[in-house]
Amino acid sequence: MRKMGWAILVLALTACGSGEAPPRPLTAEQSAMLSPSDPRLAELYRDSCKACHTVKDSLAPLTGDRSLWDARWAQGEDVLLAAAIQGKKGMPAGGQCFSCTPDDMKALIRFMAGREEKQ
Ligand code: HEC
Numbered sequence: 001m002r003k004m005g006w007a008i009l010v011l012a013l014t015a016c017g018s019g020e021a022p023p024r025p026l027t028a029e030q031s032a033m034l035s036p037s038d039p040r041l042a043e044l045y046r047d048s049c050k051a052c053h054t055v056k057d058s059l060a061p062l063t064g065d066r067s068l069w070d071a072r073w074a075q076g077e078d079v080l081l082a083a084a085i086q087g088k089k090g091m092p093a094g095g096q097c098f099s100c101t102p103d104d105m106k107a108l109i110r111f112m113a114g115r116e117e118k119q
Contacts, residue, residue, distance in 0.1 A: 023066030023114070028054055031062040036111045045108055048097035052090075053112055059090050061112075069113040080109050 032054040036042045052058040061068040072080060084105050087093035094100065100108070110116050 023070060025067045026062055026065040028056050028062060031064050034064045034111075036108070036116065038107070041104065041107055041111065044097055044100055044104055045111070048100070049095050049108055049112065051096075063112045064114050066114040073113045073115070077106065077109065080113070081106055084109060 032050070036045050050063070052060040053063045056062065061072060066073075081102065083091065084095055085093065085102070095105070095108075097104070097108075107116075
């Protein structure tokens, strides 16, 4: 019985602990409307990541779609950064951004994973 109580508490906390509604999937069109607020990042994003990350057929998680990103985000930022730099399956090494620094990549990943505002 005590164990049940904990399970319910944990469920309740994950469901509404942050006060956020569960993430909703975006359409490719909604995803394509998003852009980083920083102008330099916006340019890097437009010239590289956007080509795949707003196209469902590319199998890349859509930018801003937390229903697709949250499980990846849970791996930790360092793991995501390493995957972006080294490449992973359909994801080319460096995301085809040849002028992105590691900090740029980190900021781009935050933006794409729907976490830009919480820096
Ligand atoms: C040529 C297409 C393409 C481009 C360009 C691209 N990506 Fe990706 N990306 C993918 C695909 C496909 C995946 C899904 C890989 C998988 O199956 O896990 C992915 C996955 C990712 C992931 C998740 C990795 C993980 O471990 O879950 C990150 C982070 C990422 N991309 C960042 C970027 C960034 C940042 C850019 C721009 C600098 C970029 N991508 C450009 C295709 C692309």
